[in-house]
Amino acid sequence: MIGKKMETALNEQVNKELYSAYLYMAMSAHCDSIGLKGFSNWFMVQYHEEMLHAMKIYEYIQRQGGRVQLKAVAEPPSEWESPLEMFQKTLEHEQFITRSINDLVDLAIQEKDHATQIFLQWYVTEQVEEEENDNDILAKLNLVGGDKGDRNGLFMIDKDLSARMTTVPTDFSKGIEAALKGNP
Numbered sequence: 001m002i003g004k005k006m007e008t009a010l011n012e013q014v015n016k017e018l019y020s021a022y023l024y025m026a027m028s029a030h031c032d033s034i035g036l037k038g039f040s041n042w043f044m045v046q047y048h049e050e051m052l053h054a055m056k057i058y059e060y061i062q063r064q065g066g067r068v069q070l071k072a073v074a075e076p077p078s079e080w081e082s083p084l085e086m087f088q089k090t091l092e093h094e095q096f097i098t099r100s101i102n103d104l105v106d107l108a109i110q111e112k113d114h115a116t117q118i119f120l121q122w123y124v125t126e127q128v129e130e131e132e133n134d135n136d137i138l139a140k141l142n143l144v145g146g147d148k149g150d151r152n153g154l155f156m157i158d159k160d161l162s163a164r165m166t167t168v169p170t171d172f173s174k175g176i177e178a179a180l181k182g183n184p
């Protein structure tokens with residue numbers, strides 16, 4: 001079981017993960033529109049990752065006898081000045097999500113909710129990876145001179161990012177575990 005306070009906070013996190021998915025979907029569309037297919041691919045893979053993050057919490061709330069409450073997902077921006085700006089915004093957003101996960105852990109400790117505390121550990125680890133990925137790509141973008149850099153460098157990074165593949169399933173109708181087993 002989970003307390004009302006925890007249930008509300010987890011529902012808010014579902015919304016934040018869905019917004020993350022929406023944001024990266026918008027970035028993917030923007031990259032596609034400016035001819036950066038590799039960047040577009042990277043952000044679409046990221047979209048799938050965020051959907052999994054949302055679904056894991058969705059399912060956890062239900063398994064704990066709580067009620068899932070879906071709120072409106074905010075409209076993301078649709079234009080960015082450059083790939084560099086997109087990754088700066090992505091890193092900023094992930095840092096915001098990390099703080100949000102940390103607040104959830106604090107609440108779980110405060111509420112003596114051991115199960116949720118353990119459940120959230122996956123997200124704590126995941127956020128380290130998320131920020132690391134963004135920092136790596138930001139470093140590469142800065143290496144090729146950021147916004148004012150040479151186009152060749154940017155196209156090489158674009159080619160690099162086109163290799164990213166999703167391991168995230170899209171059908172969660174039989175639950176997370178079954179979905180993950182079906183898509184190793």
Ligand SMILES: [Fe+2]
Nearest residue numbers: 017020050053
């Ligand atoms: Fe996430």
Ligand SMILES: [Fe+2]
Nearest residue numbers: 020050094130
């Ligand atoms: Fe994320």
